[in-house]
Amino acid sequence: QKEVEQNSGPLSVPEGAIASLNCTYSDRVSQSFFWYRQYSGKSPELIMSIYSNGDKEDGRFTAQLNKASQYVSLLIRDSQPSDSATYLCAAFSGGSYIPTFGRGTSLIVHP
């Protein structure tokens, strides 16, 4: 069974720090990976996609993919209290029509 694992947290970081969120996946043939942010009581919002090994940067967000070690991470630089949310990791296997979602990591950025 394909699994995507995330530490449920909460991960607590001070304002201005780098928040590092990690995700591991079990299916070696997974090809595409997505990070979603979900505020309490709201729906998930896509924030990053990554398809190849290495880093992908978008503003304060950097996604990192290491297929050999089967992990994908999300770094948030200069964390703000407004970044406090649950972050969901999702992975697509090559032959699958459906992504596998992790349960999410709760991030708290305190002033």
Place this chain on the structure above:
Amino acid sequence: DGGITQSPKYLFRKEGQNVTLSCEQNLNHDAMYWYRQDPGQGLRLIYYSQIVNDFQKGDIAEGYSVSREKKESFPLTVTSAQKNPTAFYLCASSIEVRNQPQHFGDGTRLSIL
């Protein structure tokens, strides 16, 4: 503005009643999905549809039914057979099913009266 519209935002179900949750998208996406999310839990797939007039069961389809008569619409019916329907229901769509990110509607919160 393109997007996914779910209605209603809140819904209450009486014992033995079927209720239908609406999901409409104007993104011209082929694939649509229904998820259920319980407090503190991840997303669980109920049904998905790759094209019009075709849909597949997800992990927790029992007690639910769907239809896909139009590309832009994918309504979900929560039947009386679903004994624990209280949850946050999320509709999503993607350009196609493989390797494409899903975009979510704002969700419907269903409770039992």
